């Protein structure tokens with residue numbers, strides 16, 4: 001038995017007493033994980049994290065918007081994923097597979113939902129075209145570490161400016177992105193594929209052309225001043241003209257976004273601005289005289305981020321009086337309460353969010369976390385139930401695994417606790433730690449149980465050495 005496997009899990013997944021500081025600490029650690037915890041060799045190879053931010057409401061809205069376009073492109077929406085990258089630069093990219101990464105900056109730069117959908121359709125065109133981005137540098141760079149970061153969690157680290165800056169402006173991340181680029185032929189082909197799928201879905205392709213036109217002046221800029229998107233997806237006049245010629249022929253060309261789509265876009269933009277800009281900026285952008293839903297929402301978030309709990313709760317309660325069945329408003333209230341150490345009330349709010357939207361893994365996770373923070377042993381099974389639902393819906397959610405480890409530790413189930421830490425490390429790409437915890441879990445779990453087999457799988461997937469394999473065989 002080595003020192004690590006002998007250590008109690010609580011050493012790894014411990015909750016300090018002061019909840020607010022615990023939360024800040026935990027999230028700050030998560031935020032800088034890719035740059036801090038990656039082994040030196042991995043970093044030398046250019047492996048770097050991408051600052052992923054999570055928000056159920058925005059993820060779901062973007063997914064829904066894309067579904068008809070994806071179907072028209074012959075893709076199964078259930079397999080597709082839009083992942084938000086917390087970055088003010090304009091960019092969208094794919095890394096092979098069925099995931100489209102889109103910068104929050106792109107969403108804010110899109111003048112309307114149709115423009116954003118156009119960009120996402122273009123990326124979809126790279127997927128269906130099987131385009132491999134040109135390898136202009138060190139290729140293993142695309143390993144992504146899906147940090148389980150809620151936008152609210154991102155906000156929580158506002159108190160730790162260095163961590164936040166590291167998260168949003170990680171130089172590793174920019175270095176990663178410089179490795180990508182498509183050829184002119186691939187760009188034109190992705191444009192055409194976008195035009196085809198949008199037309200098939202009965203959607204105008206005008207937004208994509210308008211988006212390109214808006215940034216056309218970028219063509220005359222030097223490479224270093226260009227937005228990322230236009231370095232990797234070079235804009236050139238023939239390209240824009242060819243695309244315009246194509247989409248203008250569509251009978252949907254002059255269609256405009258529905259009032260519902262515009263309202264949804266306004267909420268997404270308000271939420272992103274409020275979570276990612278300084279609260280003072282949000283109060284300027286969304287003045288008190290503006291009583292629209294996006295403005296009220298943005299101001300509530302700004303107060304929450306400014307740690308002005310009383311004002312935040314007042315605005316949230318007023319919003320909930322008007323929209324009692326909005327799970328995301330309950331989520332925001334739950335987060336506000338949780339971070340002001342009102343964990344019992346946070347549980348109530350998060351439970352309401354989960355009742356309204358049970359299939360959302362992040363909402364299940366936040367409820368599990370709130371219950372766990374009450375440190376009430378009679379409630380630990382309930383917390384485990386919700387965290388299990390979270391990882392059942394999203395198995396690579398490392399923060400849910402960390403919380404599960406805490407829950408099993410509280411329950412005194414050492415084998416499950418170690419397996420949960422192994423899962424967390426596994427999905428963070430920390431294979432050595434994953435292997436060590438899985439080895440220890442295997443010793444403690446009933447032989448041939450599904451959990452025991454899972455621990456074995458993690459060890460085998462972690463590239464163990466010959467001696468480690470022998471040790472496993474002896475167990």
Ligand SMILES: [Zn+2]
Nearest residue numbers: 182187190233
């Ligand atoms: Zn492209």
